[in-house]
Amino acid sequence: MDKKLGRPRSEKTKSDILNAAYELLIENGFAEITVEKIAERANVSKATIYKWWPNKAAVIIDGFLNTTNVELPIPDTGSTIQDMFIQVDNFTKFLTSRKGSVITEIIAEGQYDPKLADIYRKAYFTPRRSISKKILERGILRGELKKDLNIEVIIDLIWGPIFYRLLITGEKIDVAFVKEIINYAFEGIKHL
Structure with a gap:
C-alpha cells in the first residue's frame, strides 16, 4: 500500500502564502522580501513554503501571477x-x-x-x-x-x-x- 507521508497540502494555505507574497511585494518591493516574512504573514512555517516552491523568487512570481492573471x-x-x-x-x-x-x-x-x-x-x-x-x-x-x-x-x-x-x-x-x-x-x- 502506497501511503503519502505528512498532511495533505491545503489549497487555503497555498492561497494564503501566495497572497502574503503578493502583498509584501506591493508593500516593500522584491528585494526586501524574505521567505521568513512570507511565512510570518501567511502564518505558516518556512518548511511549508519550501514544500511548494524551491526559493523566494518562485513563490513571489507565483503570488504575482495568481493576482495579475485575472486582471489581464x-x-x-x-x-x-x-x-x-x-x-x-x-x-x-x-x-x-x-x-x-x-x-x-x-x-x-x-x-x-x-x-x-x-x-x-x-x-x-x-x-x-x-x-x-x-x-x-x-x-x-x-x-x-x-x-x-x-x-x-x-x-x-x-x-x-x-x-x-x-x-x-x-x-x-x-x-x-x-x-x-x-x-x-x-x-x-x-x-x-
Missing part, C-alpha cells in the same frame, strides 16, 4: 487591430500602476539572478507573447493581415517600444502612445 483578459472583438490595442493598452495601464511597477523590479533583480529571469520569462512574458501571437494568427485567418508575417518580429515591433520607455527612457506610456505604436505596426502588416 484576452480580447476577442473580431478586429485584430482592436484586440492588439486592447491587449497592449490594458498591459501598459497595468505596468504603470503600483501593482504593475513591480515588473520592473523583478526584471532588475533578474539581471543578477538568472534563475529568476528564467522564471519570469517562462511564467509571465512567454504567456503574454502567446496572447499576442493568438491575436495575430486570428487576424491572418480572417484575412485582415498578410499571410507571410513573421509573427515573432511583429510582436517585438509592438512591445519593444513599450519596454524601451518603461526600462530605459522613462517617457510617458499612455493611450495616445499605444495607439500610435499599433497604427504604425499595422500599416505594414495589413492585408491590402
